[in-house]
Amino acid sequence: MQVAWLTLVWLLLWGELTVGNVLGGLLAGLVVVWLLPLPVLDSGLRIHPIGLLVFLGRFAVDMLVSSFRVAFWALRPGAPPVQIVEVRLRSSSEVMAVLITVALSALPGSLVLEAHVRERQLVLHVLGITGDARAVTEADVARLENRILAAFGTRADQEELR
Incomplete structure (x- = not known):
């Protein structure tokens, strides 16, 4: 999910939807998620x-x-x-x-x-x-x-x- 958001941000920064921009965004997103992983947080909320x-x-x-x-x-x-x-x-x-x-x-x-x-x-x-x-x-x-x-x-x- 983080990769999808990062790809969307990448596309918004480049300003045009092309195959190269989508692939570049996916690659950049994967690298960022792999190099800088976020800790798993449990807020304690459960929605009933x-x-x-x-x-x-x-x-x-x-x-x-x-x-x-x-x-x-x-x-x-x-x-x-x-x-x-x-x-x-x-x-x-x-x-x-x-x-x-x-x-x-x-x-x-x-x-x-x-x-x-x-x-x-x-x-x-x-x-x-x-x-x-x-x-x-x-x-x-x-x-x-x-x-x-x-x-x-x-x-x-x-x-x-x-």
């Missing part, structure tokens, strides 16, 4: 189609609800309820922690202020949650974490939460 569909559907609903919550507090006179909440993640995977952090930051009304991956802790700024913001936020993050692990986690990630 059913879990991914559930995550995407629920994330779209969360985006909609969060958007309405922020709009409500923005249009309402007075200061909205704002809290800083520390939440502990249950998964120890760094990749999963990054995905959870990105998903939380993408939701309107929540922002990850600090992420302590080794301690499995996130510090969140949440907007518009009345009552016990800590309990509500912890429950929301736990549900999001479960959906992300169901969509992208390895077996070890998923078993860690059981």
Whole structure:
């Protein structure tokens, strides 16, 4: 696959599609891949189609609800309820922690202020949650974490939460 991409780049650099350019690109690609091999990296991500569909559907609903919550507090006179909440993640995977952090930051009304991956802790700024913001936020993050692990986690990630 790397050879194909390198051949495509070669052809784009030469600017014309000829048999000689294709063969030259293939040869250059093979030499580069042979002389400079890339290490095999395992990101730890596994895509589970059913879990991914559930995550995407629920994330779209969360985006909609969060958007309405922020709009409500923005249009309402007075200061909205704002809290800083520390939440502990249950998964120890760094990749999963990054995905959870990105998903939380993408939701309107929540922002990850600090992420302590080794301690499995996130510090969140949440907007518009009345009552016990800590309990509500912890429950929301736990549900999001479960959906992300169901969509992208390895077996070890998923078993860690059981």
